[in-house]
Amino acid sequence: MVVTDSFDIYEIYRALVEQSPGPIALYVGSNMKIAVANDAMLMAYGKDRSVIGKPFSKAVPELNNQPFFGILQEVYKNGIPYFMEASQADVIVDGRLQTFYFNFDYKPLKDKDGKVWGIINTATNITQYVLHKKSVEQTEEMLRLAVDSASMGTWFLDALSRELTSSGRTRELFGFYGKDSLTLEAAMGQIPGSHRQQVIAAIDEAITKDMKYDIEYPVTGYHDQQLRWLRVTGKLYEAEEGKSPFLAGTVLDVTARKQDELRKNDFISMVSHELKTPLTSLIAYLQMLLENAKKGDDSFTIHALEKSNLQLERMRTLIKGFLNISRLDNSGIHLIKKDFDLYNLVLEAVEETRLLVTDHKIIFESCNPIKVHGDPDKLRSVISNLLSNAVKYSQKGKTIEVKCETAATSIQISIKDEGIGIHPRDAKRLFERYYRIESDKTQNISGLGIGLYLSAEIIQRHDGKIWVESTSGKGSTFYFSLPLLKH
Ligand code: ADP
Numbered sequence: 001m002v003v004t005d006s007f008d009i010y011e012i013y014r015a016l017v018e019q020s021p022g023p024i025a026l027y028v029g030s031n032m033k034i035a036v037a038n039d040a041m042l043m044a045y046g047k048d049r050s051v052i053g054k055p056f057s058k059a060v061p062e063l064n065n066q067p068f069f070g071i072l073q074e075v076y077k078n079g080i081p082y083f084m085e086a087s088q089a090d091v092i093v094d095g096r097l098q099t100f101y102f103n104f105d106y107k108p109l110k111d112k113d114g115k116v117w118g119i120i121n122t123a124t125n126i127t128q129y130v131l132h133k134k135s136v137e138q139t140e141e142m143l144r145l146a147v148d149s150a151s152m153g154t155w156f157l158d159a160l161s162r163e164l165t166s167s168g169r170t171r172e173l174f175g176f177y178g179k180d181s182l183t184l185e186a187a188m189g190q191i192p193g194s195h196r197q198q199v200i201a202a203i204d205e206a207i208t209k210d211m212k213y214d215i216e217y218p219v220t221g222y223h224d225q226q227l228r229w230l231r232v233t234g235k236l237y238e239a240e241e242g243k244s245p246f247l248a249g250t251v252l253d254v255t256a257r258k259q260d261e262l263r264k265n266d267f268i269s270m271v272s273h274e275l276k277t278p279l280t281s282l283i284a285y286l287q288m289l290l291e292n293a294k295k296g297d298d299s300f301t302i303h304a305l306e307k308s309n310l311q312l313e314r315m316r317t318l319i320k321g322f323l324n325i326s327r328l329d330n331s332g333i334h335l336i337k338k339d340f341d342l343y344n345l346v347l348e349a350v351e352e353t354r355l356l357v358t359d360h361k362i363i364f365e366s367c368n369p370i371k372v373h374g375d376p377d378k379l380r381s382v383i384s385n386l387l388s389n390a391v392k393y394s395q396k397g398k399t400i401e402v403k404c405e406t407a408a409t410s411i412q413i414s415i416k417d418e419g420i421g422i423h424p425r426d427a428k429r430l431f432e433r434y435y436r437i438e439s440d441k442t443q444n445i446s447g448l449g450i451g452l453y454l455s456a457e458i459i460q461r462h463d464g465k466i467w468v469e470s471t472s473g474k475g476s477t478f479y480f481s482l483p484l485l486k487h
Pocket of ligand 1: 385389390393417419420421422430435436437438442446447448449450451452453476
């Protein structure tokens with residue numbers, strides 16, 4: 001304390017101490033009598049002004065079995081200042097024992113002979129900061145536990161240098177030993193050629209377009225040569241000061257699920273094969289019956305046979321879809337390509353759908369003949385599928401608009417409906433196998449989630465693109481584009 005004979009200066013110092021937002025107190029004598037304590041310190045004690053003048057241990061008795069009083073006495077005895085960070089203090093505030101955290105400082109005050117006569121106590125209340133840090137640590141710990149118990153691997157990829165940092169589990173999932181180091185190139189080297197490009201493109205997209213990275217692919221283990229299917233997810237994180245942006249995420253072994261899927265596919269494929277032959281002869285008999293009925297005037301029978309025929313055709317399309325899927329798994333879709341007019345094909349598909357669907361209006365703006373090179377049967381099934389979805393996912397009486405637009409090197413076909421629409425979250429996943437949107441709007445619409453998957457595979461094998469633009473509740477437009485035939 002500054003000793004001065006100027007009353008004003010004394011008052012100014014007193015005011016400074018009183019008004020300081022940081023807790024300040026002065027303890028004097030070996031029993032630590034509280035000579036001065038500003039409001040902030042009284043608040044920290046959880047006491048009122050009546051404690052001033054009392055010894056510390058009587059004023060804040062709940063601190064007696066905590067280290068503070070002992071430390072104060074040490075400082076008083078040794079004359080050595082003491083500072084402590086994030087120290088816990090349990091004090092009674094508002095009638096209940098509460099925990100606070102302080103950085104605090106005990107500074108001895110000495111007389112001219114060097115003998116300590118008092119201690120200045122300043123403190124900073126950092127309770128909020130400590131609690132926040134503890135909750136972050138707790139969340140991290142829970143996350144770590146979740147990652148460990150799911151046997152997940154974790155990874156970080158520097159978006160600029162492409163330097164990979166991986167957990168031991170990630171390295172194991174790629175068939176390396178936990179202690180091996182793993183570069184991005186080495187990880188990519190374990191992915192079969194058929195999937196590698198796709199994975200590299202997905203990483204690039206996640207980095208350049210800030211898109212979520214969520215992809216499944218097979219890897220052949222480096223040391224053990226074992227085939228595993230991995231689901232790898234990640235997301236781009238902004239650059240922090242002095243650091244590059246990075247992708248970070250998890251790796252999960254989904255081999256068991258994939259094997260189940262493959263078994264399911266084998267089963268579906270076998271059953272579909274078995275169903276194909278009786279179904280074909282059933283359709284043939286039905287057509288014969290229909291021809292016969294048409295010779296008479298039994299309109300009820302004719303109508304019933306026509307409807308049965310329609311249902312059987314639907315069944316045939318489904319079975320074809322299943323068979324295509326299993327073929328895709330075994331050897332890829334077999335395309336029989338030739339040059340043909342796409343306009344005609346779209347027209348045929350539209351007319352076929354118009355025959356089957358009477359409660360929707362289908363508009364097709366005619367366009368010039370468009371020569372493309374591809375498999376007309378497979379492309380017809382893409383158009384029919386998009387048309388039947390437009391019908392399926394919109395109410396009766398709505399309009400469906402089919403358009404073709406030519407650009408310099410490609411042709412684009414669009415099928416627009418006024419149906420239930422698609423949430424942006426689902427837009428990309430629609431083209432995945434078995435992906436269906438589960439919502440109250442779709443719960444009564446049957447389907448297997450393979451139509452768009454097959455369509456995407458077919459378009460991709462024609463070097464084309466397929467995508468959707470949609471507003472939930474307002475309708476969707478599905479597009480696909482194909483390269484034009486070069487002359
Ligand atoms: P399916 O219709 O047999 O379920 P698809 O692969 O053809 O399988 O479609 C996948 C999912 O995409 C559907 O389940 C549906 O939720 C959604 N979908 C497809 N077309 C449309 C559309 N025109 N409007 C709204 N949702 C659609």
